Amino acid sequence: MSAQIDHLLSETRQFPPSPEFAAQAVATAELYGQAKADREAFWGDQARNHVTWHKPFTRVLDWSTPPFAKWFDDGELNVAYNCLDRHVENGLGDRVAIYWEGEPGDERRITYAELTEEVKRTANMLAGLGIGQGDRVAIYLPMIPEAVISMLAVARLGAIHSVVFGGFSADSLRSRIDDAGAKVVITADGGYRKGRVSPLKPAVDLALSDHNGSGQQNTVEHVIVVRRGGNDVEWNSERDLWWHDVVPAASAEHEAEAFPAENPLFILYTSGTTGKPKGILHTSGGYLVQAAYTHRNVFDLHPESDVFWCTADIGWVTGHTYVTYGPLANGATQLMYEGTPETPHAGRWWELIQKYGVSIFYTAPTAIRAFMKTGRHIPQQYDLSSIRLLGSVGEPINPEAWMWYRDVIGADKAPIVDTWWQTETGAIMVSPLPGVTATKPGSAQTPLPGISIDVLDEAGAAVGNGNGGLLVITEPWPAMLRGVWGDPERFKETYWEKFAQQGYYFAGDGARLDHDGDLWLLGRVDDVMNVSGHRLSTAEIESALVAHESTAEAAVVGASDETTGQAVVAFVIIKESYLAEHSPEGLATQLRQWVGEQIGPIARPRDVYIVGELPKTRSGKIMRRLLRDVAEGREVGDTTTLADTAVMSVISAQVK
Numbered sequence: 001m002s003a004q005i006d007h008l009l010s011e012t013r014q015f016p017p018s019p020e021f022a023a024q025a026v027a028t029a030e031l032y033g034q035a036k037a038d039r040e041a042f043w044g045d046q047a048r049n050h051v052t053w054h055k056p057f058t059r060v061l062d063w064s065t066p067p068f069a070k071w072f073d074d075g076e077l078n079v080a081y082n083c084l085d086r087h088v089e090n091g092l093g094d095r096v097a098i099y100w101e102g103e104p105g106d107e108r109r110i111t112y113a114e115l116t117e118e119v120k121r122t123a124n125m126l127a128g129l130g131i132g133q134g135d136r137v138a139i140y141l142p143m144i145p146e147a148v149i150s151m152l153a154v155a156r157l158g159a160i161h162s163v164v165f166g167g168f169s170a171d172s173l174r175s176r177i178d179d180a181g182a183k184v185v186i187t188a189d190g191g192y193r194k195g196r197v198s199p200l201k202p203a204v205d206l207a208l209s210d211h212n213g214s215g216q217q218n219t220v221e222h223v224i225v226v227r228r229g230g231n232d233v234e235w236n237s238e239r240d241l242w243w244h245d246v247v248p249a250a251s252a253e254h255e256a257e258a259f260p261a262e263n264p265l266f267i268l269y270t271s272g273t274t275g276k277p278k279g280i281l282h283t284s285g286g287y288l289v290q291a292a293y294t295h296r297n298v299f300d301l302h303p304e305s306d307v308f309w310c311t312a313d314i315g316w317v318t319g320h321t322y323v324t325y326g327p328l329a330n331g332a333t334q335l336m337y338e339g340t341p342e343t344p345h346a347g348r349w350w351e352l353i354q355k356y357g358v359s360i361f362y363t364a365p366t367a368i369r370a371f372m373k374t375g376r377h378i379p380q381q382y383d384l385s386s387i388r389l390l391g392s393v394g395e396p397i398n399p400e401a402w403m404w405y406r407d408v409i410g411a412d413k414a415p416i417v418d419t420w421w422q423t424e425t426g427a428i429m430v431s432p433l434p435g436v437t438a439t440k441p442g443s444a445q446t447p448l449p450g451i452s453i454d455v456l457d458e459a460g461a462a463v464g465n466g467n468g469g470l471l472v473i474t475e476p477w478p479a480m481l482r483g484v485w486g487d488p489e490r491f492k493e494t495y496w497e498k499f500a501q502q503g504y505y506f507a508g509d510g511a512r513l514d515h516d517g518d519l520w521l522l523g524r525v526d527d528v529m530n531v532s533g534h535r536l537s538t539a540e541i542e543s544a545l546v547a548h549e550s551t552a553e554a555a556v557v558g559a560s561d562e563t564t565g566q567a568v569v570a571f572v573i574i575k576e577s578y579l580a581e582h583s584p585e586g587l588a589t590q591l592r593q594w595v596g597e598q599i600g601p602i603a604r605p606r607d608v609y610i611v612g613e614l615p616k617t618r619s620g621k622i623m624r625r626l627l628r629d630v631a632e633g634r635e636v637g638d639t640t641t642l643a644d645t646a647v648m649s650v651i652s653a654q655v656k
């Protein structure tokens, strides 16, 4: 078996930044040289530039007990102070921190002074409930300002937050509360989603009840409830407190105490290969440094004039780093939106960009492809001229979607930063620098200054330019995970065992280096297919399918095949206009041929199934494992992490 992932697609378009953009850019090419000259000194500089330390650090990195890193570890800081008080002290109290818009259209405008005061009150309230350094607080909220306020209040006390995405069920919430041993849960009665109130408090009540009869006690002493949906809720008067009773009553005076740089900041759960959620642990100093550094340099942030919008929910790492910590540490003005993109109408996001003059827009390929499906005439009804930079995260962005994003949303001039990173990396690792890099549609391109990445074969040898393999991180980085909560063995096994000899972190992703040395992400290694001894990436074949005019979205998997080992099986969503005029059989034949022409006969799908939807997690990632079950005619596996659990029965029926 060949150890490399074969590369088949080629892309030659390049888009350098305009001279005007480059002239004003925050990040210049010199950063690469500085980082290369002395990586640790470089990170020391970033730490002093971006963060205010109560007690300065004298040591940048302690890597004496790998894989457990310590960054800036004799320094002390308060993360919330860095995101709030220091801006007010610097005379920026009147700057808007958050423009918030609810799904029904209600608005809030919160300045740095107001946000600081609200966080101080909330911190006092939590302290009054006995929350202090090291205690865990679960946050289960919709996208309302109280989500950010809660995170910062917990951070201010040196306690640890565990934000659980509001779309998760009572069972998922319970397992996360139990694993972390949370003392307090902050939730809301409900939040607006798709035009109606979606209740949250009942899930908390269920999670904390002994609903499965296990008799297991939970650790939660209090539940704080924000009134948002106005829906009726059950009340446990010994345990539950309304936010509007306890926060305004708390004092607005609160001095931020300094905590060590390695004080834990948050736990964020990701799904692992086993059912048990994996609590990724991040600490304070290093995380904040890299969050602020990347937010400023990758997004070319000019805090005095930009309006930044990251569309991620606070329940994902993207919401942690690029809604809460990065933008607020940098004193940015940002937009936060409660609802879904298509409510109450398909142009809602573009309407918001026009209304608030959003200049930096960061979203996911799955959203971009959904907008492509409904058509460019919708965004074209709005004035998007305020946009000067676009970002993408979460999945490989196929060149077709990249070009659409650039043309339709970016007026063919805003640079696109395709940012590769993970919950585990804490902050962006690979991305163009928008004023420096000539971007290539579909490539995340270059490790950021200070970050060391390589692509290896199974045996641990570098594959070199022109080849594909496994993405590794070869040097520790400030925002790296410090462990898996309560499970150091799982931390070592999952991330450090594969290339233990070299001491490299294995990310689980496939990637290839093109002839210029630029990185192309190829999807999760678990999803790589092996056809007649060739390792093929899902991302490339999906890109080819989406490049066909009939196709809105595609997912491919490898299904076992007697002759070729595995065969490529494609699941394709066809644009409505095409469905009306073509037979599914005709389309399937056309698409098989098309992929054969675009990539080569080896990649031609054995089967093409036309489906109405694809199985996705709540953060929009396609769950290929389930499609593999369908392709191989097995019973479909665990669907509990799907956004819509009914999708798989529909797909199975369509395939039959």
Ligand code: WTA
Binding pocket: 270, 316, 317, 318, 392, 393, 394, 395, 396, 397, 418, 419, 420, 421, 422, 423, 424, 444, 507, 508, 509, 521, 523, 524, 619
């Ligand atoms: C994938 C999200 C290609 C990748 C920040 C990674 C990407 C996983 C990109 C982490 C990108 C993220 N190009 N693939 N620009 N960004 N991924 O933990 O497979 O939700 O390992 O963090 O998403 O997902 P997570």
